[in-house]
Amino acid sequence: MSVEKQSFGTTKKGEAISLYTVTNKNGMVMKVTDFGAILVSVLVPDKNGVLTDVVLGYDHGEDYQVNSPHFGATIGRNGNRINGASFVLNGKKIQLTPNEKGNSLHSGPDGFEFMMWEAETKEQAVAFRHHSPDGEQGFPGNFDVTVTYTLTDDNAVEIHYEGISDQDTVANMTNHS
Template sequence: MQIMKESFGELDHKPVFSFTIINDQGVEVTAINYGCIITRIMVPDKNGVLENVVLGYEVLEDYLSDSNYLGAIIGRVAGRIRGGSFELDGKKYTVAQNDRTNHLHGGIQGFDKVVWNAKIIEDGVCFSYESKEGEEGYPGNLSIEVMYTLNNDNEFLIRYEAKTDQKTLLTVTNHSYFNLSGNSKKNILNHSLTLKSDEFLELDEGLIPTGHIAEVTNTPFDFRLGEVIETGVTSTHPQNVLVGNGYDHPFLLNSNHDNEIMLKDSESGRTLTVETDEPAVVVYTGNALQYNKDVQDVRTSKYLGICLETQGLPDAIHHSQFPSIILDKGQRYSSITKYKFGIKR
Protein backbone atom coordinates (compact mmCIF):
# COMPACT_ATOMS: atom_id res chain seq x y z
CA MET A 1 0.00 0.00 0.00
CA GLN A 2 1.25 3.44 -0.96
CA ILE A 3 -0.08 6.89 -0.01
CA MET A 4 1.08 10.04 -1.77
CA LYS A 5 0.46 13.63 -0.62
CA GLU A 6 0.74 16.53 -3.06
CA SER A 7 -0.15 20.21 -3.09
CA PHE A 8 -3.49 20.98 -4.78
CA GLY A 9 -3.76 24.72 -4.14
CA GLU A 10 -4.75 27.15 -1.43
CA LEU A 11 -8.01 28.63 -0.17
CA ASP A 12 -8.24 31.52 2.32
CA HIS A 13 -4.57 30.99 3.18
CA LYS A 14 -5.24 27.33 3.98
CA PRO A 15 -3.31 24.72 2.00
CA VAL A 16 -5.29 22.17 0.02
CA PHE A 17 -3.65 18.80 -0.56
CA SER A 18 -4.46 15.76 -2.64
CA PHE A 19 -3.96 12.29 -1.20
CA THR A 20 -3.65 9.25 -3.44
CA ILE A 21 -4.02 5.77 -1.95
CA ILE A 22 -2.65 2.98 -4.16
CA ASN A 23 -3.14 -0.69 -3.32
CA ASP A 24 -1.08 -3.67 -4.44
CA GLN A 25 -3.43 -4.24 -7.41
CA GLY A 26 -2.76 -0.76 -8.78
CA VAL A 27 -6.20 0.57 -7.85
CA GLU A 28 -6.02 4.26 -6.87
CA VAL A 29 -8.29 6.56 -4.88
CA THR A 30 -7.46 10.27 -4.86
CA ALA A 31 -9.15 12.82 -2.59
CA ILE A 32 -8.51 16.41 -1.53
CA ASN A 33 -9.08 18.02 1.86
CA TYR A 34 -11.39 20.65 0.36
CA GLY A 35 -14.81 19.10 0.94
CA CYS A 36 -13.16 15.66 1.29
CA ILE A 37 -13.77 15.51 -2.46
CA ILE A 38 -12.94 12.27 -4.23
CA THR A 39 -11.36 13.45 -7.46
CA ARG A 40 -10.39 10.13 -9.03
CA ILE A 41 -10.80 6.37 -8.63
CA MET A 42 -8.70 4.29 -11.02
CA VAL A 43 -9.87 0.69 -11.49
CA PRO A 44 -9.26 -1.88 -14.25
CA ASP A 45 -11.74 -2.98 -16.89
CA LYS A 46 -12.08 -6.60 -18.10
CA ASN A 47 -8.93 -6.14 -20.18
CA GLY A 48 -6.92 -4.76 -17.28
CA VAL A 49 -7.02 -1.15 -18.48
CA LEU A 50 -6.99 1.30 -15.56
CA GLU A 51 -9.38 4.24 -15.97
CA ASN A 52 -11.13 6.79 -13.79
CA VAL A 53 -14.68 5.79 -12.74
CA VAL A 54 -15.82 9.01 -11.01
CA LEU A 55 -16.40 12.51 -12.34
CA GLY A 56 -13.74 14.95 -11.24
CA TYR A 57 -11.74 18.04 -12.12
CA GLU A 58 -7.99 18.57 -12.38
CA VAL A 59 -7.63 21.86 -10.48
CA LEU A 60 -9.05 23.38 -7.29
CA GLU A 61 -10.55 26.41 -9.04
CA ASP A 62 -12.96 24.18 -10.93
CA TYR A 63 -14.27 22.71 -7.67
CA LEU A 64 -14.72 26.18 -6.16
CA SER A 65 -17.17 27.08 -8.94
CA ASP A 66 -18.85 23.67 -9.11
CA SER A 67 -22.58 23.44 -8.35
CA ASN A 68 -22.89 19.68 -8.79
CA TYR A 69 -21.24 18.55 -5.52
CA LEU A 70 -18.83 16.34 -7.48
CA GLY A 71 -17.26 13.77 -5.15
CA ALA A 72 -17.90 15.76 -1.98
CA ILE A 73 -18.90 14.92 1.57
CA ILE A 74 -22.36 16.35 2.24
CA GLY A 75 -23.59 17.60 5.63
CA ARG A 76 -24.65 18.37 8.21
CA VAL A 77 -27.81 17.02 6.58
CA ALA A 78 -27.73 15.37 3.16
CA GLY A 79 -30.77 16.12 1.02
CA ARG A 80 -33.45 18.71 1.64
CA ILE A 81 -35.13 20.13 4.73
CA ARG A 82 -38.53 21.58 3.95
CA GLY A 83 -38.87 25.30 4.57
CA GLY A 84 -35.31 25.59 5.82
CA SER A 85 -36.41 25.12 9.41
CA PHE A 86 -37.07 22.50 12.06
CA GLU A 87 -37.82 22.15 15.77
CA LEU A 88 -35.84 20.42 18.50
CA ASP A 89 -37.28 20.24 22.02
CA GLY A 90 -39.77 22.97 21.15
CA LYS A 91 -37.17 25.40 19.86
CA LYS A 92 -37.28 26.44 16.20
CA TYR A 93 -34.09 26.58 14.16
CA THR A 94 -33.75 28.26 10.78
CA VAL A 95 -31.06 26.94 8.46
CA ALA A 96 -29.75 28.33 5.20
CA GLN A 97 -32.31 28.36 2.40
CA ASN A 98 -30.24 27.56 -0.67
CA ASP A 99 -32.84 25.63 -2.71
CA ARG A 100 -35.66 28.11 -3.14
CA THR A 101 -37.19 28.22 0.37
CA ASN A 102 -35.67 24.87 1.32
CA HIS A 103 -32.35 23.78 2.77
CA LEU A 104 -30.18 21.55 0.56
CA HIS A 105 -27.04 19.50 1.30
CA GLY A 106 -25.92 21.38 4.39
CA GLY A 107 -26.49 24.90 3.12
CA ILE A 108 -24.55 27.61 1.35
CA GLN A 109 -21.24 26.56 2.88
CA GLY A 110 -21.76 22.98 3.93
CA PHE A 111 -19.14 20.31 4.55
CA ASP A 112 -18.45 20.26 0.80
CA LYS A 113 -17.17 23.85 0.73
CA VAL A 114 -14.69 23.98 3.61
CA VAL A 115 -11.05 22.96 4.06
CA TRP A 116 -10.72 19.97 6.39
CA ASN A 117 -7.73 18.95 8.46
CA ALA A 118 -6.14 15.79 7.12
CA LYS A 119 -3.66 13.19 8.27
CA ILE A 120 -2.39 9.98 6.76
CA ILE A 121 -3.46 6.84 8.62
CA GLU A 122 -2.95 3.15 7.98
CA ASP A 123 -4.23 2.36 4.47
CA GLY A 124 -5.76 5.79 4.00
CA VAL A 125 -6.51 9.33 5.15
CA CYS A 126 -8.49 10.77 8.07
CA PHE A 127 -10.21 14.12 7.49
CA SER A 128 -11.52 16.11 10.46
CA TYR A 129 -13.59 19.25 10.86
CA GLU A 130 -15.03 21.33 13.70
CA SER A 131 -18.45 22.66 12.72
CA LYS A 132 -19.22 25.52 15.09
CA GLU A 133 -22.61 26.16 16.68
CA GLY A 134 -24.75 28.28 14.37
CA GLU A 135 -22.91 27.25 11.22
CA GLU A 136 -25.55 27.36 8.46
CA GLY A 137 -28.06 27.68 11.32
CA TYR A 138 -27.48 24.33 13.01
CA PRO A 139 -27.33 24.01 16.80
CA GLY A 140 -24.35 22.53 18.62
CA ASN A 141 -20.61 22.37 18.12
CA LEU A 142 -20.02 19.26 16.04
CA SER A 143 -16.73 17.38 15.72
CA ILE A 144 -16.61 15.05 12.73
CA GLU A 145 -14.08 12.69 11.19
CA VAL A 146 -14.29 11.08 7.76
CA MET A 147 -11.87 8.24 7.04
CA TYR A 148 -11.06 7.02 3.53
CA THR A 149 -9.27 3.66 3.37
CA LEU A 150 -8.47 1.18 0.61
CA ASN A 151 -7.52 -2.49 0.90
CA ASN A 152 -6.02 -5.06 -1.43
CA ASP A 153 -9.44 -6.58 -2.16
CA ASN A 154 -10.24 -3.36 -4.08
CA GLU A 155 -12.60 -2.26 -1.32
CA PHE A 156 -12.80 1.46 -0.65
CA LEU A 157 -14.32 2.27 2.74
CA ILE A 158 -15.75 5.54 4.06
CA ARG A 159 -16.16 5.74 7.82
CA TYR A 160 -17.94 8.63 9.54
CA GLU A 161 -17.56 9.44 13.26
CA ALA A 162 -19.04 12.50 14.97
CA LYS A 163 -20.14 13.94 18.31
CA THR A 164 -21.93 17.10 19.42
CA ASP A 165 -22.18 19.18 22.59
CA GLN A 166 -25.85 19.96 21.91
CA LYS A 167 -28.74 18.13 20.27
CA THR A 168 -28.56 18.63 16.52
CA LEU A 169 -29.28 16.95 13.17
CA LEU A 170 -26.80 14.83 11.27
CA THR A 171 -26.86 12.49 8.30
CA VAL A 172 -23.81 12.56 6.07
CA THR A 173 -23.10 11.08 2.64
CA ASN A 174 -20.66 11.14 -0.23
CA HIS A 175 -21.78 12.64 -3.54
CA SER A 176 -19.49 10.91 -6.03
CA TYR A 177 -20.79 10.47 -9.56
CA PHE A 178 -19.84 7.00 -10.79
CA ASN A 179 -19.34 6.14 -14.43
CA LEU A 180 -17.98 2.63 -14.91
CA SER A 181 -17.35 3.07 -18.65
CA GLY A 182 -14.01 4.63 -17.67
CA ASN A 183 -12.85 8.21 -18.22
CA SER A 184 -16.49 9.19 -18.88
CA LYS A 185 -16.37 7.77 -22.41
CA LYS A 186 -20.12 7.16 -22.38
CA ASN A 187 -23.08 8.16 -20.22
CA ILE A 188 -24.55 5.82 -17.61
CA LEU A 189 -27.86 5.03 -19.33
CA ASN A 190 -26.79 1.46 -20.14
CA HIS A 191 -25.41 0.82 -16.66
CA SER A 192 -27.40 -1.86 -14.84
CA LEU A 193 -28.44 -1.24 -11.23
CA THR A 194 -29.60 -3.85 -8.73
CA LEU A 195 -31.10 -2.78 -5.39
CA LYS A 196 -32.37 -4.85 -2.50
CA SER A 197 -35.25 -2.45 -1.97
CA ASP A 198 -39.02 -2.96 -1.92
CA GLU A 199 -39.92 0.69 -1.28
CA PHE A 200 -39.01 4.21 -2.30
CA LEU A 201 -40.09 7.67 -1.16
CA GLU A 202 -42.58 9.65 -3.21
CA LEU A 203 -41.42 13.24 -3.86
CA ASP A 204 -43.39 16.45 -4.25
CA GLU A 205 -42.69 19.25 -6.75
CA GLY A 206 -39.93 20.59 -4.49
CA LEU A 207 -38.24 17.15 -4.64
CA ILE A 208 -38.95 16.67 -0.93
CA PRO A 209 -40.53 13.47 0.42
CA THR A 210 -44.30 13.72 0.81
CA GLY A 211 -44.16 11.12 3.57
CA HIS A 212 -45.70 8.43 1.41
CA ILE A 213 -43.63 5.25 1.14
CA ALA A 214 -44.38 3.64 -2.22
CA GLU A 215 -44.01 0.03 -3.34
CA VAL A 216 -41.60 -0.57 -6.21
CA THR A 217 -43.62 -3.49 -7.63
CA ASN A 218 -44.81 -2.91 -11.20
CA THR A 219 -43.01 0.44 -11.44
CA PRO A 220 -39.74 1.66 -13.03
CA PHE A 221 -38.41 1.79 -9.45
CA ASP A 222 -38.14 -1.98 -9.18
CA PHE A 223 -34.42 -2.76 -9.33
CA ARG A 224 -34.61 -5.99 -7.33
CA LEU A 225 -33.68 -8.13 -10.35
CA GLY A 226 -31.55 -5.47 -12.02
CA GLU A 227 -32.55 -2.85 -14.56
CA VAL A 228 -30.77 -0.40 -16.84
CA ILE A 229 -30.86 3.28 -15.89
CA GLU A 230 -32.41 4.23 -19.22
CA THR A 231 -35.65 2.60 -18.05
CA GLY A 232 -36.36 5.53 -15.74
CA VAL A 233 -35.18 8.15 -18.21
CA THR A 234 -37.65 7.06 -20.90
CA SER A 235 -40.42 6.28 -18.39
CA THR A 236 -43.66 8.30 -18.28
CA HIS A 237 -44.13 7.50 -14.58
CA PRO A 238 -44.95 10.84 -12.89
CA GLN A 239 -42.13 10.44 -10.36
CA ASN A 240 -39.53 9.91 -13.10
CA VAL A 241 -40.81 12.90 -15.07
CA LEU A 242 -40.94 15.06 -11.93
CA VAL A 243 -37.19 14.88 -11.29
CA GLY A 244 -36.21 15.69 -14.87
CA ASN A 245 -36.60 12.23 -16.41
CA GLY A 246 -34.64 9.76 -14.34
CA TYR A 247 -34.14 9.15 -10.64
CA ASP A 248 -33.45 11.38 -7.66
CA HIS A 249 -35.21 9.21 -5.08
CA PRO A 250 -34.49 7.64 -1.70
CA PHE A 251 -34.82 3.85 -1.71
CA LEU A 252 -35.31 2.05 1.60
CA LEU A 253 -32.84 -0.81 1.86
CA ASN A 254 -34.06 -4.29 2.83
CA SER A 255 -30.73 -5.27 4.37
CA ASN A 256 -27.32 -3.90 5.25
CA HIS A 257 -23.81 -5.11 4.44
CA ASP A 258 -25.42 -7.70 2.19
CA ASN A 259 -24.51 -6.72 -1.41
CA GLU A 260 -27.56 -4.46 -1.28
CA ILE A 261 -26.48 -2.06 -4.05
CA MET A 262 -24.83 -3.27 -7.27
CA LEU A 263 -23.90 -1.27 -10.37
CA LYS A 264 -22.55 -2.85 -13.55
CA ASP A 265 -21.33 -1.73 -16.95
CA SER A 266 -21.41 -4.74 -19.25
CA GLU A 267 -19.17 -3.21 -21.93
CA SER A 268 -16.21 -2.47 -19.66
CA GLY A 269 -17.01 -5.40 -17.36
CA ARG A 270 -16.60 -3.17 -14.30
CA THR A 271 -18.85 -3.73 -11.30
CA LEU A 272 -19.41 -1.74 -8.13
CA THR A 273 -20.99 -3.25 -5.04
CA VAL A 274 -22.00 -0.87 -2.25
CA GLU A 275 -22.72 -1.99 1.29
CA THR A 276 -23.74 0.27 4.14
CA ASP A 277 -25.34 0.44 7.58
CA GLU A 278 -27.51 3.37 6.50
CA PRO A 279 -31.29 2.82 6.07
CA ALA A 280 -31.47 4.20 2.54
CA VAL A 281 -29.70 5.14 -0.66
CA VAL A 282 -30.60 8.14 -2.79
CA VAL A 283 -30.17 7.17 -6.43
CA TYR A 284 -29.49 10.27 -8.52
CA THR A 285 -28.91 9.80 -12.24
CA GLY A 286 -27.48 13.24 -12.97
CA ASN A 287 -30.72 14.57 -14.47
CA ALA A 288 -29.72 18.14 -13.65
CA LEU A 289 -25.97 17.90 -14.16
CA GLN A 290 -24.89 21.34 -15.24
CA TYR A 291 -21.91 22.28 -17.34
CA ASN A 292 -19.23 24.00 -15.26
CA LYS A 293 -15.99 22.63 -16.67
CA ASP A 294 -15.00 19.56 -18.61
CA VAL A 295 -14.31 16.38 -16.65
CA GLN A 296 -11.61 14.18 -18.17
CA ASP A 297 -11.88 16.35 -21.31
CA VAL A 298 -15.58 15.46 -21.54
CA ARG A 299 -18.29 18.10 -21.34
CA THR A 300 -20.44 17.73 -18.23
CA SER A 301 -23.96 16.78 -19.26
CA LYS A 302 -27.07 14.98 -18.08
CA TYR A 303 -26.62 11.31 -17.21
CA LEU A 304 -22.83 11.45 -17.27
CA GLY A 305 -22.69 9.92 -13.79
CA ILE A 306 -24.83 8.23 -11.14
CA CYS A 307 -24.75 9.03 -7.42
CA LEU A 308 -25.43 6.32 -4.86
CA GLU A 309 -25.87 8.40 -1.71
CA THR A 310 -26.10 6.13 1.34
CA GLN A 311 -27.73 8.12 4.14
CA GLY A 312 -30.70 8.73 6.41
CA LEU A 313 -33.94 9.79 4.77
CA PRO A 314 -34.19 13.40 3.53
CA ASP A 315 -36.41 15.72 5.60
CA ALA A 316 -36.66 13.02 8.27
CA ILE A 317 -37.06 15.68 10.97
CA HIS A 318 -40.54 16.41 9.59
CA HIS A 319 -41.66 12.78 9.30
CA SER A 320 -41.93 10.84 12.55
CA GLN A 321 -42.29 7.55 10.66
CA PHE A 322 -38.79 7.94 9.18
CA PRO A 323 -35.67 6.80 11.08
CA SER A 324 -34.42 9.66 13.24
CA ILE A 325 -31.48 11.83 12.18
CA ILE A 326 -31.28 13.58 15.57
CA LEU A 327 -27.89 13.36 17.27
CA ASP A 328 -28.02 13.90 21.02
CA LYS A 329 -25.37 15.43 23.21
CA GLY A 330 -22.95 12.69 24.21
CA GLN A 331 -24.22 10.32 21.52
CA ARG A 332 -21.72 8.96 19.01
CA TYR A 333 -22.56 9.15 15.32
CA SER A 334 -20.95 6.27 13.46
CA SER A 335 -21.54 5.02 9.95
CA ILE A 336 -19.66 3.04 7.32
CA THR A 337 -20.12 2.50 3.59
CA LYS A 338 -18.01 0.11 1.52
CA TYR A 339 -17.46 0.33 -2.24
CA LYS A 340 -16.09 -2.87 -3.75
CA PHE A 341 -14.86 -2.75 -7.34
CA GLY A 342 -14.82 -5.91 -9.43
CA ILE A 343 -14.96 -7.32 -12.94
CA LYS A 344 -17.61 -9.46 -14.58
CA ARG A 345 -16.47 -10.81 -17.93
Protein backbone atom coordinates in the same frame (compact mmCIF):
# COMPACT_ATOMS: atom_id res chain seq x y z
CA MET B 1 -0.12 0.19 -0.15
CA SER B 2 1.06 3.78 -0.28
CA VAL B 3 -0.27 7.29 0.32
CA GLU B 4 1.25 10.27 -1.50
CA LYS B 5 0.50 13.95 -0.90
CA GLN B 6 0.81 16.66 -3.54
CA SER B 7 -0.32 20.21 -4.18
CA PHE B 8 -3.83 20.50 -5.66
CA GLY B 9 -4.27 24.27 -5.84
CA THR B 10 -5.25 27.16 -3.60
CA THR B 11 -8.55 28.28 -2.08
CA LYS B 12 -9.99 31.75 -2.65
CA LYS B 13 -8.73 32.52 0.88
CA GLY B 14 -5.17 31.57 -0.10
CA GLU B 15 -5.12 28.20 1.70
CA ALA B 16 -3.09 25.40 0.12
CA ILE B 17 -5.22 22.49 -1.11
CA SER B 18 -3.64 19.03 -1.01
CA LEU B 19 -4.44 15.88 -2.96
CA TYR B 20 -3.85 12.49 -1.35
CA THR B 21 -3.33 9.48 -3.62
CA VAL B 22 -3.77 6.00 -2.13
CA THR B 23 -2.64 3.00 -4.19
CA ASN B 24 -3.34 -0.59 -3.15
CA LYS B 25 -1.32 -3.74 -3.91
CA ASN B 26 -3.43 -4.38 -7.05
CA GLY B 27 -2.64 -0.98 -8.55
CA MET B 28 -6.09 0.49 -7.87
CA VAL B 29 -5.95 4.21 -7.04
CA MET B 30 -8.13 6.48 -4.89
CA LYS B 31 -7.60 10.27 -4.75
CA VAL B 32 -9.07 12.53 -2.05
CA THR B 33 -8.56 16.17 -1.11
CA ASP B 34 -8.61 18.16 2.11
CA PHE B 35 -10.81 20.79 0.46
CA GLY B 36 -14.31 19.56 1.26
CA ALA B 37 -13.05 16.07 2.17
CA ILE B 38 -13.83 15.28 -1.45
CA LEU B 39 -13.42 11.95 -3.25
CA VAL B 40 -11.73 13.19 -6.43
CA SER B 41 -10.98 10.02 -8.35
CA VAL B 42 -11.15 6.22 -8.20
CA LEU B 43 -9.13 4.42 -10.84
CA VAL B 44 -10.15 0.77 -11.18
CA PRO B 45 -8.58 -1.86 -13.43
CA ASP B 46 -10.73 -3.36 -16.17
CA LYS B 47 -10.41 -7.01 -17.24
CA ASN B 48 -7.21 -6.12 -19.13
CA GLY B 49 -5.71 -4.19 -16.22
CA VAL B 50 -6.28 -0.77 -17.81
CA LEU B 51 -7.17 1.84 -15.17
CA THR B 52 -10.39 3.78 -15.67
CA ASP B 53 -11.70 6.63 -13.49
CA VAL B 54 -15.23 5.80 -12.26
CA VAL B 55 -15.81 9.03 -10.29
CA LEU B 56 -16.96 12.35 -11.74
CA GLY B 57 -14.63 15.12 -10.66
CA TYR B 58 -12.25 17.90 -11.54
CA ASP B 59 -8.52 18.02 -12.22
CA HIS B 60 -7.78 21.08 -10.03
CA GLY B 61 -8.74 22.03 -6.49
CA GLU B 62 -9.89 25.47 -7.60
CA ASP B 63 -12.66 23.91 -9.70
CA TYR B 64 -14.26 22.40 -6.57
CA GLN B 65 -14.86 25.88 -5.14
CA VAL B 66 -17.74 26.33 -7.61
CA ASN B 67 -18.82 22.67 -7.47
CA SER B 68 -22.58 23.11 -7.98
CA PRO B 69 -23.07 19.39 -8.78
CA HIS B 70 -21.20 18.62 -5.52
CA PHE B 71 -18.96 16.09 -7.34
CA GLY B 72 -17.37 13.73 -4.80
CA ALA B 73 -18.24 16.02 -1.90
CA THR B 74 -18.71 15.19 1.74
CA ILE B 75 -22.21 16.52 2.38
CA GLY B 76 -23.03 17.66 5.90
CA ARG B 77 -24.28 18.28 8.40
CA ASN B 78 -27.36 17.19 6.45
CA GLY B 79 -27.41 15.45 3.10
CA ASN B 80 -30.56 16.25 1.09
CA ARG B 81 -33.12 19.02 1.34
CA ILE B 82 -34.78 20.47 4.45
CA ASN B 83 -38.07 22.04 3.43
CA GLY B 84 -38.40 25.71 4.30
CA ALA B 85 -34.87 25.65 5.76
CA SER B 86 -36.27 24.85 9.20
CA PHE B 87 -37.14 21.93 11.42
CA VAL B 88 -38.30 21.33 14.98
CA LEU B 89 -35.88 19.74 17.44
CA ASN B 90 -36.86 19.10 21.07
CA GLY B 91 -39.87 21.40 20.64
CA LYS B 92 -37.77 24.31 19.33
CA LYS B 93 -37.87 25.60 15.76
CA ILE B 94 -34.40 25.62 14.21
CA GLN B 95 -33.95 28.09 11.33
CA LEU B 96 -31.23 27.23 8.81
CA THR B 97 -29.55 29.26 6.09
CA PRO B 98 -31.56 28.73 2.89
CA ASN B 99 -29.79 28.21 -0.43
CA GLU B 100 -32.33 26.63 -2.78
CA LYS B 101 -35.77 28.17 -3.31
CA GLY B 102 -36.17 28.85 0.42
CA ASN B 103 -34.96 25.36 1.39
CA SER B 104 -31.69 24.15 2.87
CA LEU B 105 -30.02 21.90 0.31
CA HIS B 106 -27.00 19.93 1.59
CA SER B 107 -26.79 22.18 4.70
CA GLY B 108 -26.80 25.58 3.04
CA PRO B 109 -24.54 27.71 0.86
CA ASP B 110 -21.41 27.05 2.93
CA GLY B 111 -21.64 23.30 3.52
CA PHE B 112 -18.82 20.96 4.46
CA GLU B 113 -17.84 20.52 0.80
CA PHE B 114 -16.58 24.13 0.68
CA MET B 115 -14.41 23.99 3.82
CA MET B 116 -10.83 22.98 4.51
CA TRP B 117 -10.41 19.80 6.58
CA GLU B 118 -7.41 18.59 8.59
CA ALA B 119 -5.93 15.45 7.05
CA GLU B 120 -4.20 12.49 8.64
CA THR B 121 -2.74 9.77 6.45
CA LYS B 122 -2.72 6.15 7.46
CA GLU B 123 -1.31 3.07 5.75
CA GLN B 124 -4.25 2.63 3.37
CA ALA B 125 -6.51 5.53 4.32
CA VAL B 126 -6.89 9.26 4.76
CA ALA B 127 -8.93 10.66 7.64
CA PHE B 128 -10.30 14.20 7.43
CA ARG B 129 -11.38 16.13 10.53
CA HIS B 130 -13.55 19.24 10.79
CA HIS B 131 -15.02 21.32 13.62
CA SER B 132 -18.42 22.82 12.83
CA PRO B 133 -19.19 25.49 15.45
CA ASP B 134 -22.57 25.93 17.13
CA GLY B 135 -24.86 27.92 14.84
CA GLU B 136 -22.97 27.25 11.60
CA GLN B 137 -25.60 27.40 8.82
CA GLY B 138 -28.11 27.53 11.71
CA PHE B 139 -27.40 24.02 13.06
CA PRO B 140 -27.22 23.67 16.87
CA GLY B 141 -24.20 22.35 18.73
CA ASN B 142 -20.47 22.22 18.26
CA PHE B 143 -20.01 19.24 15.94
CA ASP B 144 -16.66 17.50 15.54
CA VAL B 145 -16.69 15.17 12.57
CA THR B 146 -14.26 12.75 10.93
CA VAL B 147 -14.60 11.24 7.47
CA THR B 148 -12.20 8.39 6.66
CA TYR B 149 -11.62 7.10 3.14
CA THR B 150 -10.01 3.65 2.99
CA LEU B 151 -8.86 1.75 -0.10
CA THR B 152 -8.81 -1.97 0.64
CA ASP B 153 -6.77 -4.68 -1.03
CA ASP B 154 -10.11 -6.14 -2.18
CA ASN B 155 -10.46 -3.08 -4.48
CA ALA B 156 -13.15 -1.43 -2.35
CA VAL B 157 -13.45 2.19 -1.29
CA GLU B 158 -14.88 2.47 2.22
CA ILE B 159 -16.18 5.75 3.66
CA HIS B 160 -16.67 5.99 7.43
CA TYR B 161 -18.36 8.96 9.13
CA GLU B 162 -18.01 9.68 12.83
CA GLY B 163 -19.19 12.74 14.71
CA ILE B 164 -19.94 14.05 18.15
CA SER B 165 -21.91 17.12 19.20
CA ASP B 166 -22.29 18.88 22.53
CA GLN B 167 -26.02 19.40 21.79
CA ASP B 168 -28.80 17.51 20.02
CA THR B 169 -28.37 18.26 16.32
CA VAL B 170 -28.86 16.86 12.84
CA ALA B 171 -26.19 14.50 11.53
CA ASN B 172 -27.12 12.95 8.20
CA MET B 173 -23.94 12.93 6.13
CA THR B 174 -23.21 11.36 2.79
CA ASN B 175 -20.81 11.42 -0.14
CA HIS B 176 -21.92 12.87 -3.46
CA SER B 177 -20.04 10.57 -5.88
